[in-house]
Amino acid sequence: MSLRRVEIAVRVRTPDCPPDASCISLDAKTRHIHVEDVSGGTTGSSRRSYKEDFIFDEHVSNRAIFDELVLKKMQSTSPERPDTLCFLAYGHTSSGKTYSIAGSDEEPGILRLCVEELLRREGVVEVAMLEVYMDSVNDLLAEGQARQIRRRQGPQGPIIVVEDLTTCSLTAVEQWHAVSAYGMQSRRTAATERNARSSRSHAMFTIKSRSVRLCLVDLAGSERQTVFSPQLNRESISINKSLSRLSTVLEALSSQRVAEDGKRSYVNFRDTTLTVLLQRYLTGASLTTFLACVHPSVRNYQETLSTLRYTQRLKRIRTRGAAAHVEEWSGLKPAANQELLDELMRLREQVRLNESTSKLVEAVQQRRIAELEHTLAAQQQAASISPPSNGAHGGAAVVPHGGPSSLITSSANDRVRDTRRVAGWLLSRVLGELPELNVGYDDYFDRFFPPSVQVIGYVSTMAGLVPRTADADPLAFLDVGDLAMGLSMLDAGIPPFVRLHKAGCADPARWESHEWDAAHSVVYVLAFFEYHPTAMTFLTGEAASEGEVLPCCGGFVVSSPLLPIATVLCVPATASRPVKEDVLQRLIDLQCEQQEAVKEQAGGSAASSSSRSSPLSTSRSDPEHVLPLAAELLDASLLRAAREESGEDGGENAGANVDGSLLAQEVRRQAADTSHLVTPFKESSTTGGSSRSTSSSSSSCCAEDRKPGVADVRRDLLPHFGPTTHRAAKNVPPPLFPPPSALVADEPTVQTGTSLLAAAAAEGRRSRQPFVKVAPPSLPAERSARKKPTKPPPPKSPSSLLAAPPALSKKQRVEKGNGDKTAGANGCQGCHVI
Numbered sequence: 001m002s003l004r005r006v007e008i009a010v011r012v013r014t015p016d017c018p019p020d021a022s023c024i025s026l027d028a029k030t031r032h033i034h035v036e037d038v039s040g041g042t043t044g045s046s047r048r049s050y051k052e053d054f055i056f057d058e059h060v061s062n063r064a065i066f067d068e069l070v071l072k073k074m075q076s077t078s079p080e081r082p083d084t085l086c087f088l089a090y091g092h093t094s095s096g097k098t099y100s101i102a103g104s105d106e107e108p109g110i111l112r113l114c115v116e117e118l119l120r121r122e123g124v125v126e127v128a129m130l131e132v133y134m135d136s137v138n139d140l141l142a143e144g145q146a147r148q149i150r151r152r153q154g155p156q157g158p159i160i161v162v163e164d165l166t167t168c169s170l171t172a173v174e175q176w177h178a179v180s181a182y183g184m185q186s187r188r189t190a191a192t193e194r195n196a197r198s199s200r201s202h203a204m205f206t207i208k209s210r211s212v213r214l215c216l217v218d219l220a221g222s223e224r225q226t227v228f229s230p231q232l233n234r235e236s237i238s239i240n241k242s243l244s245r246l247s248t249v250l251e252a253l254s255s256q257r258v259a260e261d262g263k264r265s266y267v268n269f270r271d272t273t274l275t276v277l278l279q280r281y282l283t284g285a286s287l288t289t290f291l292a293c294v295h296p297s298v299r300n301y302q303e304t305l306s307t308l309r310y311t312q313r314l315k316r317i318r319t320r321g322a323a324a325h326v327e328e329w330s331g332l333k334p335a336a337n338q339e340l341l342d343e344l345m346r347l348r349e350q351v352r353l354n355e356s357t358s359k360l361v362e363a364v365q366q367r368r369i370a371e372l373e374h375t376l377a378a379q380q381q382a383a384s385i386s387p388p389s390n391g392a393h394g395g396a397a398v399v400p401h402g403g404p405s406s407l408i409t410s411s412a413n414d415r416v417r418d419t420r421r422v423a424g425w426l427l428s429r430v431l432g433e434l435p436e437l438n439v440g441y442d443d444y445f446d447r448f449f450p451p452s453v454q455v456i457g458y459v460s461t462m463a464g465l466v467p468r469t470a471d472a473d474p475l476a477f478l479d480v481g482d483l484a485m486g487l488s489m490l491d492a493g494i495p496p497f498v499r500l501h502k503a504g505c506a507d508p509a510r511w512e513s514h515e516w517d518a519a520h521s522v523v524y525v526l527a528f529f530e531y532h533p534t535a536m537t538f539l540t541g542e543a544a545s546e547g548e549v550l551p552c553c554g555g556f557v558v559s560s561p562l563l564p565i566a567t568v569l570c571v572p573a574t575a576s577r578p579v580k581e582d583v584l585q586r587l588i589d590l591q592c593e594q595q596e597a598v599k600e601q602a603g604g605s606a607a608s609s610s611s612r613s614s615p616l617s618t619s620r621s622d623p624e625h626v627l628p629l630a631a632e633l634l635d636a637s638l639l640r641a642a643r644e645e646s647g648e649d650g651g652e653n654a655g656a657n658v659d660g661s662l663l664a665q666e667v668r669r670q671a672a673d674t675s676h677l678v679t680p681f682k683e684s685s686t687t688g689g690s691s692r693s694t695s696s697s698s699s700s701c702c703a704e705d706r707k708p709g710v711a712d713v714r715r716d717l718l719p720h721f722g723p724t725t726h727r728a729a730k731n732v733p734p735p736l737f738p739p740p741s742a743l744v745a746d747e748p749t750v751q752t753g754t755s756l757l758a759a760a761a762a763e764g765r766r767s768r769q770p771f772v773k774v775a776p777p778s779l780p781a782e783r784s785a786r787k788k789p790t791k792p793p794p795p796k797s798p799s800s801l802l803a804a805p806p807a808l809s810k811k812q813r814v815e816k817g818n819g820d821k822t823a824g825a826n827g828c829q830g831c832h833v834i
């Protein structure tokens with residue numbers, strides 16, 4: 001057996017910036033390194049010189065070191081003549097050990113250069129990474145899980161194995177990047193006085209190919225802790241102890257006696273895990289190189305001296321050449337574990353992404369919660385200090401226009417999550433106690449949707465809905481996701497630059513929907529607005545590509561606050577009947593409550609003022625108040641003023657508006673036609689637009705067009721839905737509201753496509769109030785007390801309704817992680833020979 005000497009190389013790292021005086025000088029020719037305490041801090045110190053096998057100054061790159069120390073040795077190996085190489089980086093803290101072994105993105109370390117070289121030569125390598133931390137072995141490719149060391153009897157004598165150490169088989173450099181990034185991040189590091197990222201463990205990386213087995217060791221640096229930190233101190237003690245034991249072993253090896261029969265004197269490797277693991281490389285079939293790293297600063301004089309003394313001991317060690325163990329190579333086949341490795345990497349990447357995503361989601365949610373709390377607090381404050389304006393608003397809080405106009409430009413994913421929260425909020429309001437809003441269910445909005453969507457009902461915030469021709473593009477809508485951008489839309493108007501869907505948007509897949517509850521399917525909550533050419537810009541071309549343009553219809557940018565006409569609830573036409581009935585039932589319940597509330601008000605002296613209080617959201621059960629108000633709203637002078645203010649010329653814009661005579665016809669039609677008030681939904685099998693009215697005619701709404709049994713749906717529901725006593729007692733259908741447009745039937749000629757906006761604007765100016773009022777947070781106590789016990793279950797809290805997809809719980813993550821580990825374990829050999 002040939003004896004091999006341990007090779008010693010010294011690397012001087014680059015000085016700190018600004019540099020200190022250097023205590024090191026090199027003589028490249030003679031390979032001498034001279035050390036001197038130039039500060040005079042060490043009494044009696046003289047210049048000391050050490051001869052090494054290799055010396056590298058601060059200008060030498062990792063690649064040059066690799067070429068010199070590793071590549072040359074690698075080149076003398078082949079699958080027929082495999083060999084073992086070991087490369088240990090030793091030195092005090094912050095001397096550049098990790099920099100040499102692991103490197104950085106800009107300066108690849110020796111480890112990466114080895115892998116790249118072997119992949120280039122042989123196409124496949126196996127890698128394993130472990131760390132020795134506080135004397136225990138942790139698997140760096142399995143999130144630092146502890147592993148056991150075992151001594152096994154191999155065919156050629158005892159061998160040390162690490163049980164269940166994860167081994168990855170690599171065929172591409174990209175895979176190495178993933179594996180090394182994963183492994184390195186599991187390594188224990190901490191900021192210390194001398195190194196912002198000091199290794200707290202010894203790391204061992206093994207790379208196996210068919211021709212070579214490489215072990216690269218990044219030893220933790222010896223150090224003196226001067227700062228009190230129990231954890232750091234414990235770690236330092238453990239590091240220094242293992243290094244000291246290593247030193248003892250090296251000393252014993254260097255003075256080892258060889259008996260005549262070739263037997264060597266006993267060296268105790270068993271004291272520490274580190275020495276147990278290194279035994280093979282210090283005594284066996286290994287070409288071992290020590291890279292002693294030193295820092296040139298005179299402040300590190302003592303440490304440098306100590307490292308160089310260490311190297312002198314190493315020089316005397318001779319390792320015994322031995323044949324490579326055959327079983328260590330035979331298992332290596334190209335791409336043997338490829339599938340498992342790919343899966344392992346994919347899963348780990350996914351887990352990492354999930355974790356970072358859930359952190360992101362949490363951050364976004366926290367931000368929205370803070371915004372919501374802030375907005376609500378502001379509203380409550382406004383409500384408490386706002387003087388009752390002669391009862392004109394029935395106690396409703398008034399929030400000034402132009403509320404939070406924060407332009408949230410979150411990604412589509414964030415918006416979907418926000419959507420759910422806002423939908424919850426919106427529905428809890430819409431379906432909650434908002435007695436001043438009109439609830440309806442007719443087919444008016446049907447025409448604006450593709451056949452795959454079925455409108456169930458709406459909550460109108462306006463006195464009347466202006467009928468429009470389909471080709472005038474008169475309406476646009478926001479889905480709840482966009483409502484997230486203007487949370488207080490109903491209170492404060494839409495903030496500028498919200499992107500709207502165009503009415504008729506035929507791609508509900510793009511709408512951000514709200515889950516009604518866990519048991520039911522999707523419910524779309526959409527807010528409708530008048531399409532107003534002066535307030536909206538249709539995004540095209542460059543502008544469209546700049547912003548978050550809706551892919552379905554191009555998108556609008558709203559440049560001034562708009563008045564919402566209604567909030568519409570719809571479901572996919574294929575939704576089951578119970579889902580539709582549930583949505584309708586909630587609207588019906590709300591309507592009944594509203595009627596009761598109005599009745600109560602009408603009974604008292606506030607009846608009239610209550611009606612007047614809501615000129616934009618009239619109570620249809622009190623039409624005698626509505627019509628004068630409508631007339632007042634539509635007062636020609638107010639309209640003129642509104643138009644002047646918006647710079648709109650009535651004549652010029654006439655083309656954009658709906659034709660007055662068409663309007664009159666439509667209004668009369670709606671006034672005369674009550675059949676569509678009972679437009680129930682049909683079973684999904686019979687849908688597909690059959691119950692949908694056309695854009696210009698309501699003939700399809702006529703009773704005779706309906707399929708038998710259609711109206712029965714409502715009747716079926718009637719016995720259940722009436723929370724009001726009078727209706728329940730009579731057991732008759734509730735007085736349904738006529739369609740909103742019927743309320744202004746007497747004034748059809750002044751209703752134009754832009755009239756509501758203008759009138760509302762005028763109204764807003766006149767009363768110096770916002771267009772839309774905020775409902776009181778709850779009904780007055782006495783009203784609530786009189787509610788029937790059959791009241792439907794209250795809407796779920798926004799937080800429960802919004803229910804963003806649950807982030808993985810810690811337990812789930814652990815389980816998932818374990819799954820990954822199983823994948824990893826599957827992909828590795830049971831025991832890893834070290």
Ligand SMILES: Nc1ncnc2c1ncn2[C@@H]1O[C@H](COP(=O)(O)OP(=O)(O)OP(=O)(O)O)[C@@H](O)[C@H]1O
Pocket residue numbers: 012013014058091092093094095096097098099100195197198199200219220221222293
């Ligand atoms: N040759 C070099 N050139 C440039 N920067 C270097 C060099 N060597 C080390 N550094 C830098 O010095 C710092 C400490 O290096 P490194 O972490 O490799 O030290 P270490 O010996 O591993 O320390 P520890 O034992 O505390 O882990 C790092 O920021 C590293 O980038």
